[in-house]
Amino acid sequence: MTLVRLAEVARVHGEGATAVPALKGVSLEVGAGELVAVMGPSGSGKSTLLNLAGGLDRPTSGTVHIGGQDLATVRDLAALRRRSVGYVFQDLNLIASLTAAENVMLPRELDGVRSRLAREEAMAVLTEIDVAYLADRFPDELSGGQRQRVAIARALVGERRLLLADEATGALDTRTGDEIMQVLRARCDAGAAVLLVTHEPRYAAWADRVVFLRDGMITDSTSESLVSAR
Template structure:
């Protein structure tokens, strides 16, 4: 195991080209240790979601590197990257990405089954994750039979299932009432306290308060940090 669960080293990501080019991220460096929860805040268009997509291997930087547990994502094959995401990374998407033809339990169990876990064990793990977010009663419902808030909690349970060591959450409480949102953040905080690393994108200061460190983005750059000490100089200098 390396010191950091996730490292972004001097990362730049440009969307578009020519006059329409936009620097979504501009030389951003960030590191999260196991047991640490880092919140990312900033106005709309500041690069928060792009940062999370790069951290999860869903997009590639134009410059710089992204490493998960010391493994440089840019050096993995497509199959290797998919395997790393299934085994190590739990991702809560803004648009949830639940599969309509699968029940809540099946949606949550799917990444474990794809990684070779037997169906019975995968379902047991899925039910445990659903209980963690207080929604085990919808285990056998399909997404279109659930409210938006229930679907959101199913998506969070999918990110928590199994021995995930890195949790990436993009506005995970967006469809939840205040009470349920706080309960979900408590679960994420507990996972980090047990040794997982968490990267949380949020626009809510009260949700960011659960984090050990808060990173503020504006126009694709880190403009401020609060909480624990920032990444070491060697990382911030963009060593690869």
């Protein structure tokens, strides 16, 4: 089952003389159980691709389907995103006035889950990635790597089946990065689809498929299972 499908997607940022064609006709499908890594130089369109795949941005042309639904026809995109898409942002986007646990609870509470249950879910996922002890700290009381793990917990909480991670392992030491990859891989094996932007071949090696972007186009794609690094 395809959880996200981009068909001939183009995205131009800005207009007129300053217009930047960030993506130029990209087609990509990620199915349940699949971990796809996106690699490419800075400015090649990786974050743009992820934003489109998660319905955070709309394509200039082409179509995006999440869970079979054409995003162009979805009325409440925010609700669809909260229920279906877990997102780890490149700049994390944790809310400074909320504790780590409250940050992780937030998408569930916005979706109508009662606080007590949302807190239990948050603690379960914080425990899964070994940061339950940070639950009551605020983002500015956390190290970069700890913040990153909290952001990952927020993406994993609930039943969301499409996980999009932009450099999710960026600020992590390799051991922690490997642990996070293990968690993502396990989610995949349980039926999630993961699209992961990374600069590190070490992490791309966990993927079923690696897609290479350059100047807004997919230039290469490997389906080779790079199991050697696992």
